[in-house]
Amino acid sequence: MSENRRVRVRFAPSPTGPLHMGGVRTALYNYLFAKKHGGDFILRIEDTDQDRFVPGAEEYIIEALKWCGIEPNEGVGFGDGPCAPYKQSERKDAGVYAQYAKQLIDSGNAYYAFDTKEELDEQRARYEKMGKTFSYNAVTRQELKNSLALSEDEVKRRIDAGETYVVRAKMPRNEEVRFHDLIRGWVVVNSSQLDDKVLFKSDGMPTYHLANIVDDYTMKITHVIRGEEWLPSAPLHVLLYRFLGWEDVMPQFSHLPLLLRPDGNGKLSKRDGDRLGFPVFPLTGELLDIKSGKPEKFTGYRESGYFPEAFINMLALLGWHSSGNQELFSKEELINEFSLERVSKSGAKFDAEKTKWFNQQYLRMKADSELASLLVKEFPQVGSKDNAYLTEVCRLMKEKVNFVREIYEQGTYFFEDPTVYDDGVVKKRWNEESKKFIAAVKDAFASAGDWNAAELEKTFKGTAEATGTNPGSVMQLFRVCVSGAGGGPVLFEMVALLGKETIIRRLEAALNNIK
RNA sequence: GGCCCGUUCGUCUAGGGGUUAGGACAGCAGAUUUUCAUUCUGUAAACAGGGGUUCGAUUCCCCUACGGGCUACCA
Numbered sequence: 001m002s003e004n005r006r007v008r009v010r011f012a013p014s015p016t017g018p019l020h021m022g023g024v025r026t027a028l029y030n031y032l033f034a035k036k037h038g039g040d041f042i043l044r045i046e047d048t049d050q051d052r053f054v055p056g057a058e059e060y061i062i063e064a065l066k067w068c069g070i071e072p073n074e075g076v077g078f079g080d081g082p083c084a085p086y087k088q089s090e091r092k093d094a095g096v097y098a099q100y101a102k103q104l105i106d107s108g109n110a111y112y113a114f115d116t117k118e119e120l121d122e123q124r125a126r127y128e129k130m131g132k133t134f135s136y137n138a139v140t141r142q143e144l145k146n147s148l149a150l151s152e153d154e155v156k157r158r159i160d161a162g163e164t165y166v167v168r169a170k171m172p173r174n175e176e177v178r179f180h181d182l183i184r185g186w187v188v189v190n191s192s193q194l195d196d197k198v199l200f201k202s203d204g205m206p207t208y209h210l211a212n213i214v215d216d217y218t219m220k221i222t223h224v225i226r227g228e229e230w231l232p233s234a235p236l237h238v239l240l241y242r243f244l245g246w247e248d249v250m251p252q253f254s255h256l257p258l259l260l261r262p263d264g265n266g267k268l269s270k271r272d273g274d275r276l277g278f279p280v281f282p283l284t285g286e287l288l289d290i291k292s293g294k295p296e297k298f299t300g301y302r303e304s305g306y307f308p309e310a311f312i313n314m315l316a317l318l319g320w321h322s323s324g325n326q327e328l329f330s331k332e333e334l335i336n337e338f339s340l341e342r343v344s345k346s347g348a349k350f351d352a353e354k355t356k357w358f359n360q361q362y363l364r365m366k367a368d369s370e371l372a373s374l375l376v377k378e379f380p381q382v383g384s385k386d387n388a389y390l391t392e393v394c395r396l397m398k399e400k401v402n403f404v405r406e407i408y409e410q411g412t413y414f415f416e417d418p419t420v421y422d423d424g425v426v427k428k429r430w431n432e433e434s435k436k437f438i439a440a441v442k443d444a445f446a447s448a449g450d451w452n453a454a455e456l457e458k459t460f461k462g463t464a465e466a467t468g469t470n471p472g473s474v475m476q477l478f479r480v481c482v483s484g485a486g487g488g489p490v491l492f493e494m495v496a497l498l499g500k501e502t503i504i505r506r507l508e509a510a511l512n513n514i515k
Numbered sequence: 516g517g518c519c520c521g522u523u524c525g526u527c528u529a530g531g532g533g534u535u536a537g538g539a540c541a542g543c544a545g546a547u548u549u550u551c552a553u554u555c556u557g558u559a560a561a562c563a564g565g566g567g568u569u570c571g572a573u574u575c576c577c578c579u580a581c582g583g584g585c586u587a588c589c590a
Contacts, residue, residue: 012590013590014589016589016590046590047590048590049590051589115588116588117587117588120587120588124587132516133516133517133586135517164588168588184521187520189519190518193517193518194518195586197587198587198588200588201588202588203588205588207589207590208589208590209590212590227584228519228521228583228584228585229584229585229590230584230590231519231520231585232518232519232520232585233585234519235519255520257583258583258584260582262526265582265583266583267583267584290589317527317528317539318527319527321528322529323529323530324529324538325529325537325539326538327528327538327539327540344527344528345520345521345522346520346521346522346582346583347521347582347583348526348527348528349526349527350526350527351526351527351540351541353526354526354539354541356540357539357540357541358540399552399553399554400551400553425550461549464549470549471549471550472550473549473550475549475550475551476551477550479550479551480550485551485552486550486551486552487550487552487553488550488551489551489552489553490548490553491548491550491551
């Protein structure tokens with residue numbers, strides 16, 4: 001690892017479906033790390049698997065990163081930089097990988113293999129019958145059809161005859177491979193445990209293993225921050241850097257803990273969201289599902305009403321923690337505080353409830369006027385009210401809700417007269433006596449001079465006193481009469497905002513309609 | 516099965532050889548708002564188990580258990 005290199009990290013998803021929140025977190029940590037060190041954050045698309053290519057997935061990834069505010073400063077969809085192209089299929093067409101495969105073969109670290117997929121499947125089945133696991137490695141490769149076992153002439157004949165082949169890495173028989181993971185410390189694996197991974201497929205495409213090493217090297221990547229699922233193949237990658245003579249510029253590795261499902265165990269998957277009722281993806285959309293081969297809809301945080309800041313904040317805390325007790329971080333604070341050393345090693349179960357809490361916190365931090373314009377955007381029908389009214393609605397409601405849309409959903413009565421009245425409250429409080437009181441309050445309000453919260457409260461209490469009613473016993477009922485709902489914002493501020501005409505009209509309606 | 520990684524309240528986590536093991540979400544209880552879905556206060560809740568090392572271990576080491584990941588011409 002050479003010193004003083006400009007920090008360069010990459011997020012390298014494959015376009016096989018919608019980017020899920022675990023992927024977003026990986027991107028986020030890469031972004032934070034890059035910004036913290038004044039480096040570059042690159043988006044590279046790993047589309048070496050032609051069979052699993054999903055149209056639209058790449059666009060989805062780009063849009064998701066944009067919405068989250070974690071934009072790469074280099075790469076697909078964000079302006080090409082000095083290392084273009086950033087898509088592996090295009091890099092393959094430019095001949096980026098073939099030369100290195102050749103180099104590996106020439107140096108004796110890789111070889112041609114002619115075994116077909118079917119033949120290998122047979123081997124696997126045979127081994128399984130014996131209770132063993134087949135592995136293409138130092139002990140089996142001599143028995144298989146490859147340039148190590150076959151004669152030179154035979155190999156040449158097969159290639160000249162146009163037979164398809166793959167290139168496999170030749171793993172050393174018995175060698176300690178070690179690397180220092182920034183999150184996990186030293187990881188040591190013996191090469192005897194590694195199999196001869198395919199580096200180049202018979203369709204002419206490199207596999208992930210070759211492509212990511214070549215790309216990270218040519219793109220001058222200094223730190224590889226990726227999911228834990230890559231940990232087992234990291235020793236192979238280390239070996240490839242060594243074989244290619246790039247050990248001195250090998251990136252530092254960091255393997256992130258997985259995001260686990262909230263119930264039971266296992267990593268968070270697509271289905272968990274539908275089953276448990278929370279989004280697993282940043283954006284709502286519909287893409288081809290690899291497994292079923294059919295288009296599939298999925299729900300996103302954006303469409304569910306989450307603020308990107310809240311989403312990011314929640315994600316940042318799922319696996320990382322600052323040294324103090326702070327939980328709410330602006331993006332700038334996250335950048336300042338972030339460090340890989342403080343990323344935890346164990347998987348984190350996702351908690352949908354806490355995610356809502358984060359959104360609530362961010363909602364409260366927003367200005368009432370901003371909430372008002374967000375409200376109009378989501379519910380154009382409220383646009384008929386003037387801005388001051390909407391802003392006041394938001395001021396009153398923001399303490400009660402988690403999402404902008406709930407301002408409308410729970411405060412529909414700010415825009416329409418109620419048609420149904422809270423059943424429980426009506427049953428408990430609606431009787432001849434309270435009815436008389438409501439009628440009296442209506443009359444008192446009708447002749448009210450100053451229409452403001454303090455005056456209205458005074459009038460309300462005065463009426464209660466005059467009719468010998470305990471105010472506490474009728475306040476909620478009164479609220480139900482004017483709003484239909486048993487709960488809501490501070491009562492008399494709400495009444496003041498609704499206005500005299502509306503209140504009188506609604507009280508009359510209540511008197512007529514509630515039985 | 517093999518290999519690798521992990522294990523502090525229900526959840527996210529702080530801490531770290533001697534602490535009342537801290538915070539947050541969720542829970543519960545009170546208060547207040549003469550209504551409430553807000554707010555405040557309080558409360559319950561954890562170092563997986565067993566061996567070492569040590570004066571002392573939750574913290575370091577080993578084993579076991581449990582969980583997860585990987586084990587494709589997928590990434």
